[in-house]
Amino acid sequence: MKGNIEERACKLAAYIIENGATVRSAARKFGISKSTVHKDLSERLPAFNRPLYLQVKGILDENKAQRHIRGGMATRRKYKGI
Numbered sequence: 001m002k003g004n005i006e007e008r009a010c011k012l013a014a015y016i017i018e019n020g021a022t023v024r025s026a027a028r029k030f031g032i033s034k035s036t037v038h039k040d041l042s043e044r045l046p047a048f049n050r051p052l053y054l055q056v057k058g059i060l061d062e063n064k065a066q067r068h069i070r071g072g073m074a075t076r077r078k079y080k081g082i
Contacts (some may be wrong), residue, residue: 006048008032011038013049013056016041022063 008030016026023041027034041060046053 005036005040005044009045009050010052012037012040013045013052016059017052020059023060 012026012030015021015029016023019025021029023034023037027037029038041053041056045056
């Protein structure tokens with residue numbers, strides 16, 4: 001999904017807000033790297049759409065707070081063979 005960076009950042013933000021998605025799942029959906037998603041949302045988006053950035057920042061902060069729990073659950077599933 002190359003092209004207009006502002007449009008891509010807005011689409012990423014909308015996807016994350018609608019689905020409560022993680023950076024990793026958004027990257028997979030749009031076919032770009034996690035670092036590109038993070039840079040688009042944390043550096044580029046606030047420059048041209050501050051209200052949308054504030055919405056998506058709330059979801060990203062929530063995901064960051066929960067990631068240690070998701071990681072532990074994934075490890076548990078791995079070793080239980082589920």
